[in-house]
Amino acid sequence: MTILGDKNVTGATIWLTGLPSAGKTTIAYELAGRLRAEGHRTEVLDGDEIREFLSAGLGFSREDRHTNVQRIGFVAELLASNGIKALVPVIAPYEDSREAVRKRHATEGTPYVEVHVATPVEVCSVRDVKGLYAKQAAGEISGLTGVDDPYEEPQNPDLRIESHQQTVQESAAALHALLTERGLA
Numbered sequence: 099m100t101i102l103g104d105k106n107v108t109g110a111t112i113w114l115t116g117l118p119s120a121g122k123t124t125i126a127y128e129l130a131g132r133l134r135a136e137g138h139r140t141e142v143l144d145g146d147e148i149r150e151f152l153s154a155g156l157g158f159s160r161e162d163r164h165t166n167v168q169r170i171g172f173v174a175e176l177l178a179s180n181g182i183k184a185l186v187p188v189i190a191p192y193e194d195s196r197e198a199v200r201k202r203h204a205t206e207g208t209p210y211v212e213v214h215v216a217t218p219v220e221v222c223s224v225r226d227v228k229g230l231y232a233k234q235a236a237g238e239i240s241g242l243t244g245v246d247d248p249y250e251e252p253q254n255p256d257l258r259i260e261s262h263q264q265t266v267q268e269s270a271a272a273l274h275a276l277l278t279e280r281g282l283a
Contacts, residue, residue: 112273
């Protein structure tokens with residue numbers, strides 16, 4: 099816990115995992131707005147931006163994906179340990195990679211919340227925010243998580259959000275309620 103003036107501020111990493119176009123980033127930005135309005139120091143570590151700036155040069159092999167997730171986890175823990183709510187909408191397709199990030203947080207005593215944005219691949223492929231599903235179907239790309247590359251769903255996430263059955267605001271509210279329950283919001 100960091101003391102800023104008279105206000106106690108507890109940082110945390112809130113990791114939103116799920117398939118491409120599941121709604122992770124949209125929910126993260128909605129929650130970030132709400133947390134900021136309440137006076138929380140908040141950063142969104144968007145997976146696409148991280149790949150461009152922090153993980154440039156990495157590909158999409160299992161090893162490169164693991165390295166990417168570990169880098170993001172390190173930055174998230176650093177921010178969270180300094181009183182910031184780090185919202186991390188990143189696919190992180192492998193359970194062992196996510197578990198390594200969770201363990202880093204536990205070792206450092208930093209709160210960590212794993213959220214599975216559990217949107218079915220059929221819904222994600224219709225949303226297709228970045229056109230990845232269309233490119234994969236056309237044979238232009240391969241290795242799309244959840245289609246022709248594995249996605250290991252979290253077995254025991256702190257929260258499971260089915261974004262296809264509720265609004266973005268409802269999804270963010272459910273996550274905010276969990277953070278409040280845990281003393282993090």
